[in-house]
Amino acid sequence: MPLLKTPPLALYVHFPWCVRKCPYCDFNSHASKGPVPERRYIDLLLRDFEREASRLGRRPIESIFLGGGTPSLFAPDAIDALLVGIRRLAPVPNDAEVTLEANPGTIERGRFAEYRAAGVTRVSLGAQSFNARHLRLLGRIHSAAETQTAVAELRAAGIDNFNLDLMYGLPEQTVAESIADLEAALALEPAHLSHYQLTLEPGTAFFHAPPPMPTEDDAWDMQQANQALLAQHGFVQYEISAFARPGRECRHNLNYWEFGDYVGIGAGAHGKKTAVDAGRISRSERPRGPREYMEAIETGTPAREAAVAAAELPFEFMLNALRLRAGFSGGLYEERTGLPLDGVRDRMALAEVRGLMQRDDRAGWRCTALGYRFLNDLLQFFLPEKAVPAGNSYAQEATMVPATARCDSLWPQ
Numbered sequence: 001m002p003l004l005k006t007p008p009l010a011l012y013v014h015f016p017w018c019v020r021k022c023p024y025c026d027f028n029s030h031a032s033k034g035p036v037p038e039r040r041y042i043d044l045l046l047r048d049f050e051r052e053a054s055r056l057g058r059r060p061i062e063s064i065f066l067g068g069g070t071p072s073l074f075a076p077d078a079i080d081a082l083l084v085g086i087r088r089l090a091p092v093p094n095d096a097e098v099t100l101e102a103n104p105g106t107i108e109r110g111r112f113a114e115y116r117a118a119g120v121t122r123v124s125l126g127a128q129s130f131n132a133r134h135l136r137l138l139g140r141i142h143s144a145a146e147t148q149t150a151v152a153e154l155r156a157a158g159i160d161n162f163n164l165d166l167m168y169g170l171p172e173q174t175v176a177e178s179i180a181d182l183e184a185a186l187a188l189e190p191a192h193l194s195h196y197q198l199t200l201e202p203g204t205a206f207f208h209a210p211p212p213m214p215t216e217d218d219a220w221d222m223q224q225a226n227q228a229l230l231a232q233h234g235f236v237q238y239e240i241s242a243f244a245r246p247g248r249e250c251r252h253n254l255n256y257w258e259f260g261d262y263v264g265i266g267a268g269a270h271g272k273k274t275a276v277d278a279g280r281i282s283r284s285e286r287p288r289g290p291r292e293y294m295e296a297i298e299t300g301t302p303a304r305e306a307a308v309a310a311a312e313l314p315f316e317f318m319l320n321a322l323r324l325r326a327g328f329s330g331g332l333y334e335e336r337t338g339l340p341l342d343g344v345r346d347r348m349a350l351a352e353v354r355g356l357m358q359r360d361d362r363a364g365w366r367c368t369a370l371g372y373r374f375l376n377d378l379l380q381f382f383l384p385e386k387a388v389p390a391g392n393s394y395a396q397e398a399t400m401v402p403a404t405a406r407c408d409s410l411w412p413q
């Protein structure tokens with residue numbers, strides 16, 4: 001039996017409030033009616049973390065991600081109190097990556113300098129588009145000029161390690177408009193760009209009353225044209241929707257995709273932990289509603305926690321690792337799941353025959369371009385007890401559902 005090893009550990013902190021709810025967004029985010037309960041929420045996050053930290057055996061926190069919702073609704077001194085508290089409760093190396101998600105509509109002058117002084121090393125800015133009509137259709141609270149000002153503020157604060165979130169396949173968007181959006185984003189010289197195809201998510205306003213969306217063919221053309229432009233500008237696609245200048249990959253997200261461990265605190269946050277001694281991988285989940293979460297922490301109600309069954313681990317691992325362009329090595333599979341690679345070898349071999357996966361003698365296994373495009377279909381090979389789909393159906397691409405471009409939808413929120 002291969003040996004389960006303790007993987008790196010990250011910390012995700014969820015901030016569930018936004019100024020306004022965007023009509024396409026199914027994240028655990030709520031329009032704040034009035035000021036956010038800053039003090040109370042930060043105190044409760046720290047109480048939540050204290051409990052977790054007492055069970056971590058001083059494992060270092062390699063990265064922290066303050067995500068949302070809109071964490072930048074919280075003032076720099078609140079973020080400072082949180083980061084000071086976290087560092088008091090657990091070892092955080094000096095070079096740990098600390099990312100803050102920010103909405104350009106919430107950035108006052110000088111704010112990024114204060115976030116940086118509080119220990120934020122990286123910012124992820126929700127630009128979405130630079131087209132006034134699309135920003136309006138998306139219900140965004142900011143203009144393109146405000147995104148540009150926010151980037152100028154980032155630079156003035158000395159934060160050059162920043163990401164821009166950009167979406168394509170927007171209502172009524174043409175291929176030329178999506179390229180113009182990307183050009184406007186590239187002109188701001190980000191270190192990283194997350195490029196998501198807009199999807200209609202159940203439970204959102206767009207899902208109930210869909211706006212006129214581009215055809216799948218147009219969305220595909222946008223993706224191809226945009227990816228070529230990103231490559232010309234020196235961006236390397238290292239995950240389905242993540243592009244970075246070399247060395248500027250998001251370390252926090254890489255840890256998810258490499259099936260590392262993470263603690264998740266805050267409303268609706270998920271966690272994953274490996275207990276080598278017990279040979280167990282478990283997942284945890286907090287109440288989604290901000291009020292329910294705060295009450296649960298106040299009353300000392302523990303987070304829901306459950307072991308992941310061994311039969312589910314191959315799928316869980318692949319769900320993450322196959323998103324990476326570089327794929328994964330057999331050694332990583334064995335040490336992160338505790339299972340022998342032999343248990344999935346036949347499925348990977350079949351995926352190889354069908355042109356969805358390829359073996360690289362040096363690195364291990366990864367998706368082919370076809371597998372990347374139809375990742376959801378490929379993942380089905382690794383479902384527990386699932387018979388592998390018969391026949392070479394990949395010749396009939398039209399029958400398959402293209403992989404959704406969003407990574408965050410899989411991730412703790």
Ligand SMILES: C[S@@+](CC[C@H](N)C(=O)[O-])C[C@H]1O[C@@H](n2cnc3c(N)ncnc32)[C@H](O)[C@@H]1O
Nearest residue numbers: 024025068069101102103126165196197198199
């Ligand atoms: C938590 S939000 C980012 C930060 C901040 N809340 C903001 O919107 O400015 C994460 C990102 O997911 C993307 N996203 C949200 N809903 C999406 C959808 N339905 N389809 C594609 N991408 C989506 C957006 O690019 C968004 O910036």
Ligand code: SF4
Nearest residue numbers: 018021022025029069
């Ligand atoms: S996209 Fe961002 S700002 Fe809009 S509702 Fe979702 S989390 Fe909030």
